[in-house]
Structures are given as C-alpha cells and as structure tokens.
Amino acid sequence: MPDPAGYTYGTDEVARSPVSLAELDELRGTVGLTEEDEHYLPEEQPEVVLRELLEFFVG
Structure with missing residues (x-):
C-alpha cells in the first residue's frame, strides 16, 4: 500500500524545528x-x- 499523498513525516523533506530539545x-x-x-x-x-497552554499564558 503506498503512503498517503503529502506524507513526509520522518523524511528529509520535513523542516527541522527551530526549537531545540533544551528549549522545549x-x-x-x-x-x-x-x-x-x-x-x-x-x-x-x-x-x-x-x-x-502557551497562548493562555502568553496571550
């Protein structure tokens, strides 16, 4: 069965988060x-x- 169209999770096509694990x-x-x-x-x-939660505390 092929992957759904647009499914790129776990591949190099997915952008890296600008937030580090330490920042998370x-x-x-x-x-x-x-x-x-x-x-x-x-x-x-x-x-x-x-x-x-973030929106609640930061606004």
Whole structure:
C-alpha cells in the first residue's frame, strides 16, 4: 500500500524545528507541564495542547 499523498513525516523533506530539545524542556517548565500531564495528552496531537497552554499564558 503506498503512503498517503503529502506524507513526509520522518523524511528529509520535513523542516527541522527551530526549537531545540533544551528549549522545549524549558517551555514545558514555563507552562507547568508535568510528566503526569503528558501521560494524559492525546498521543496524536500533544503540540495542540502545548500551543493552547502557551497562548493562555502568553496571550
């Protein structure tokens, strides 16, 4: 079965994040995201929850 059209996850075509892993950890601490919180995040879209938290705190 072929991959869906436009599917590039895990390939060199996907842009690299401008945020380092260290900066991501700092952001998690800033918004108060704990390991328990991460346990309850939907596995498919944790970035949505992080974005909403960031928007809540930063505006």
